Every structure is written in structure tokens, then in C-alpha cells.
Amino acid sequence: MAKKKIYxxxxxxxxxxxxxxxxxxxxxxxxxxxxxxxxxxxxxxEAFLNIGAAKTTTNxxxxxxTSVDSTALTTSTSDRLVVYxxxxxxxxxxxxxxxxxxxxxxxxxxxxxGNGEEPELLAIRNVAGEMHGxxxxxxxxxKIPIIKDERLMEMSFGDYEGIEKWATGVWSAKxxxxxxxxxxxxxxxxxxxxxxxxxxxxxxxxxxxxxDKLAKKALVEGHGIPDVDVYREKNRK
Numbered sequence: 423m424a425k426k427k428i429y430x431x432x433x434x435x436x437x438x439x440x441x442x443x444x445x446x447x448x449x450x451x452x453x454x455x456x457x458x459x460x461x462x463x464x465x466x467x468e469a470f471l472n473i474g475a476a477k478t479t480t481n482x483x484x485x486x487x488t489s490v491d492s493t494a495l496t497t498s499t500s501d502r503l504v505v506y507x508x509x510x511x512x513x514x515x516x517x518x519x520x521x522x523x524x525x526x527x528x529x530x531x532x533x534x535x536g537n538g539e540e541p542e543l544l545a546i547r548n549v550a551g552e553m554h555g556x557x558x559x560x561x562x563x564x565k566i567p568i569i570k571d572e573r574l575m576e577m578s579f580g581d582y583e584g585i586e587k588w589a590t591g592v593w594s595a596k597x598x599x600x601x602x603x604x605x606x607x608x609x610x611x612x613x614x615x616x617x618x619x620x621x622x623x624x625x626x627x628x629x630x631x632x633x634d635k636l637a638k639k640a641l642v643e644g645h646g647i648p649d650v651d652v653y654r655e656k657n658r659k
Contacts, residue, residue, distance in 0.1 A: 429459070436449040
């Protein structure tokens with residue numbers, strides 16, 4: 423049986439520690455820029471609330487430091503799927519790209535990446551890649567059961583808040599491609615609930631750094647939008 427998690431909400435409608443996902447969800451859903459993570463220990467959760475700073479306890483014989491391991495923050499469950507997406511752009515080769523990481527409940531990771539060079543999308547640079555990545559993640563017609571209609575998806579993104587705000591209707595999409603993305607995400611959210619979470623670049627989040635690397639690598643090694651998922655075993659060491 424999986425160990426129960428403690429959820430720490432640093433920014434949301436309410437902040438603090440929550441002991442069920444339903445309570446945490448109420449605190450963050452619909453809150454733009456929410457910051458929250460799930461932990462296996464109360465010490466880690468409290469450290470995250472203290473802006474990720476290490477918590478140190480000292481006595482006359484020794485000192486003990488508790489730090490936050492970003493690889494332990496993100497675990498999917500039977501009703502919650504954790505995903506990451508990022509985009510990149512290279513003006514010298516006129517291509518945009520995306521990288522995605524999907525954390526499966528059984529401990530495996532799915533990684534996706536790809537690139538594009540549609541002239542109309544080049545104008546929005548790395549945002550074009552991130553839109554493609556977000557859309558790739560929520561596509562249902564895959565050969566593996568990544569997404570169930572009833573499952574909540576927690577999507578962490580890096581570059582641009584329009585990824586969230588176009589999808590949720592907070593911003594009005596202006597050009598044909600962002601309108602297409604917004605309409606697609608709206609349709610998908612009739613069947614699956616998505617909570618968006620913006621992650622600051624180079625903030626130490628392990629999987630955010632991973633999707634950044636995947637997107638950059640895809641600029642030169644990608645072959646368009648992929649149809650095949652690449653599996654690798656999750657290493658939590």
C-alpha cells in the first residue's frame with residue numbers, strides 16, 4: 423500500500439499542510455500561480471513551506487539538516503497524474519521544440535519530445551513548442567492508458583503563462599494557432615480536469631530541468647511531432 427502523502431501549499435486560496443488531495447485541491451484549484459507539492463514526511467513539507475530552505479536542528483552533540491529533494495515531490499496516484507512540459511526555440515535554425523515528462527503511477531516515466539518549423543508558429547518561438555507539448559500530453563488516443571476520463575492532471579509548465587490562461591479562458595487567444603490550442607484544451611477539459619502550475623526556470627525542480635533538456639535536445643534531434651512514447655525506468659536514487 424502506498425504511503426499517505428502530506429500536501430504543502432505555499433501559494434493558494436489557503437496555505438499550509440493538507441492531509442488529503444481533496445483538501446489540497448480546494449486550496450489550489452483556480453488559483454493562478456499556485457505553489458504546492460506532495461511529500462512523504464511532515465519535515466519535508468514544512469521545509470517546502472519555508473520557501474524550500476533547509477530546516478536545521480542543532481544540539482550539543484550534532485546537527486541535523488532536512489532538505490527538500492525535488493525528485494520526491496512528484497508522484498502520480500490512481501486519481502492524479504503529474505506531468506511536466508517545456509518549450510524551446512533556436513533562431514539560427516528556425517525551429518521550435520517541446521519536451522514532456524509524464525510520471526506514471528507504477529513508477530515509470532514517459533518522455534516525449536519533438537520539433538516543428540511551421541512559418542506562422544515561428545513568430546511565437548518557444549511558446550509554440552510548449553503549446554504542442556501540452557496538447558501532446560492530453561491527447562487520449564494513445565496505445566497506453568495514460569489518461570482516464572476521471573483522473574485529475576497536474577501540469578507543470580515553464581515558459582509562458584498563456585499555456586494556462588489560454589487553456590482556462592482567462593486570456594482570449596488572438597491568432598489562429600493560439601485559438602486552436604485554446605479550443606482543443608477546452609474540449610479536453612470537459613473530460614479531464616487539469617490544474618496548471620508554473621515552475622520558475624532553474625529553480626531546482628528535477629523534472630522541470632529534465633523537460634528543458636529534452637526540449638533543447640529535440641531542436642536538433644527531433645523529427646517533427648512524435649507518435650511513439652519513449653519509456654525509461656524512474657530512478658529515485
